[in-house]
Amino acid sequence: MLVCFRLSFVFFLLTAALSSCTDVIPIDLPTAESELAVEGTVTDQPGPYTVLLTRTSGYFNDQPSPAVRGAQVIITDNEGAADTLRETEPGRYQTHRLRGKIGNTYLLTVRTEGEEYRAATEIKRVPPIDRLEQQHKVKEAGWKDGYYVLYNGPELPGVGDYYRFKLYQNDTLRNKPDELIVRDDALYDGKYISNVELTDRPFRVGDKVRVEALSLPQDYYYFLNEMFTQINNVGLFSSPPSNVRTNVLNRNASGPKAVGYFAGTAVQSATITIQP
Numbered sequence: 001m002l003v004c005f006r007l008s009f010v011f012f013l014l015t016a017a018l019s020s021c022t023d024v025i026p027i028d029l030p031t032a033e034s035e036l037a038v039e040g041t042v043t044d045q046p047g048p049y050t051v052l053l054t055r056t057s058g059y060f061n062d063q064p065s066p067a068v069r070g071a072q073v074i075i076t077d078n079e080g081a082a083d084t085l086r087e088t089e090p091g092r093y094q095t096h097r098l099r100g101k102i103g104n105t106y107l108l109t110v111r112t113e114g115e116e117y118r119a120a121t122e123i124k125r126v127p128p129i130d131r132l133e134q135q136h137k138v139k140e141a142g143w144k145d146g147y148y149v150l151y152n153g154p155e156l157p158g159v160g161d162y163y164r165f166k167l168y169q170n171d172t173l174r175n176k177p178d179e180l181i182v183r184d185d186a187l188y189d190g191k192y193i194s195n196v197e198l199t200d201r202p203f204r205v206g207d208k209v210r211v212e213a214l215s216l217p218q219d220y221y222y223f224l225n226e227m228f229t230q231i232n233n234v235g236l237f238s239s240p241p242s243n244v245r246t247n248v249l250n251r252n253a254s255g256p257k258a259v260g261y262f263a264g265t266a267v268q269s270a271t272i273t274i275q276p
Helices: 002-020 218-231
Strands: 036-043 050-055 072-077 082-084 086-089 092-094 105-112 115-122 131-137 146-154 162-169 181-184 192-197 208-215 258-265 267-273
Touching (some): 181 218
Antiparallel strands (some): 050 092, 131 146, 162 181
16 A cells, blocks of 8 residues: 555646646748739630639638638630639639630630739640459458559550549549649650559449549649648658648749649549449
8 A cells, every 4th residue: 555655646746847847939921922822724625714812811711721712713725715714703713715725725814913924835635544443342451442443545655654543433523632643754655554443442332433644734733732631741750841842923023922822634434333
């Protein structure tokens, strides 16, 4: 009994000592200048196409990014077509007649708060998806039990193609940080891609799975790779965060900067429903 009392008393003293040494140290972080953030795409699919305009905010700010309202937003192409986007809700601008086309180039112009920003992109080719197949894995090393979707389709000849693959489960995009899937054709140029799993997370019987293959301009491919690195940069040995590239430039080189990307993509898709 005496031993237990002594141990309890020692523990009490240690706890009191440690708690009395706790200091709250305020960290005064510098406030970065707010910048225009652009997120927009134009595809070879029917529109409308959307451009989102917001302002960046502080790292610890937990509120939605402020929308940029009343901007003039225009998309033009190399064939002379022009579309002035309409603001359908705060910070959300949509086309109403432009149609994207493989091989065309596009220029986004944004005028706001006395500044003019521009971003250029192109729509590259994309190969067809031949078919999707399912595979049931049970007690296989390195895999969770469940159903997996396998991709089958050709890769077009000619090095320099870049792709993103999107997976939709029952019409909802799988959008976890490690599900940003981008690839280049350096190792697969002109080959047939057969029975490739696009994710290590299984599906269930009855799930409707849609796979989209999107062509990417080279610089957008690098942008998405940098995004993947940053959003998965966690853990004890993570590297210091850094800014990713952007193709949105202020025409006034000494004016405020912008972040984000305006990209062109072509899209192919295929769907499968998981069967028992």
